[in-house]
Amino acid sequence: MIAIIDYDAGNMKSVEKAFQYLGENVVITRKREELLGADKVVLPGVGAFGDAMGRLQAYGLVDTIKDIVDDGKPFLGICLGLQLLFEQSEESPGVEGLGLLKGEIVRIPSAEGLKIPHMGWNSIDIKEGSRLFKGISRQAYMYFVHSYYLKAENPEDVAATTWYSTLIHAAVEHDNIFACQFHPEKSSEIGLRILKNFADLRL
Secondary structure (H helix, E strand, O other), rough: OEEEEOOOOHHHHHHHHHHHOOOOOOOEOOOOHHHOOOOEEEEEOOOOHHHHHHHHHOHHHHHHHHHHHHHOEEEEOHHHHHHHHEEEOOOOOOOOOOOOEEEEEEOOOOOOEOOOOOEEEEEOOOOOOOOOOOOOOOEEEEEEEEEEEEEEEHHHEEEEEOOOOOOOEEEEEEEEEEEEEEOHOOOOHHHHHHHHHHOOOOO
């Protein structure tokens, strides 16, 4: 079973529908027992970093998420869910992230002819050997919606990059933690393939 963490994130239902389309058994929950009992766990997210961390704390999910990761369970962060895995964000100064990975979230710099938020399709450059992107073209197009982006501290954690005004770390893989800044649930057949790769993971 795949559990989607329920903390009132806007894209929970679309992620659920994508996994259901793939034939996966999926539940949206914030119950600790269900999350810890799931085979794999997904942290979706859209919105502001500080608000999201506040909801995770209010629902008692911060320790649960850390326990899931410590247990070695495959864990997938999507969009804001990727950003929350890191230590801090310029969007919400003074708010601590989950701190599961090293790095910071910073605002996309302004550039002539580019709108912020970055909204739409961008090609990503996939690192060879990535488990999340198995069988996917190294220059695949994904759907992004974000104003802030990841600067990972450890280059070996970066599974894919994209360019939008600056080099953006678009996906990460670290042991049992996987995450992508783009929305696989909105990225057509290739996005579904990424979710299928996650569902099929055997760590």
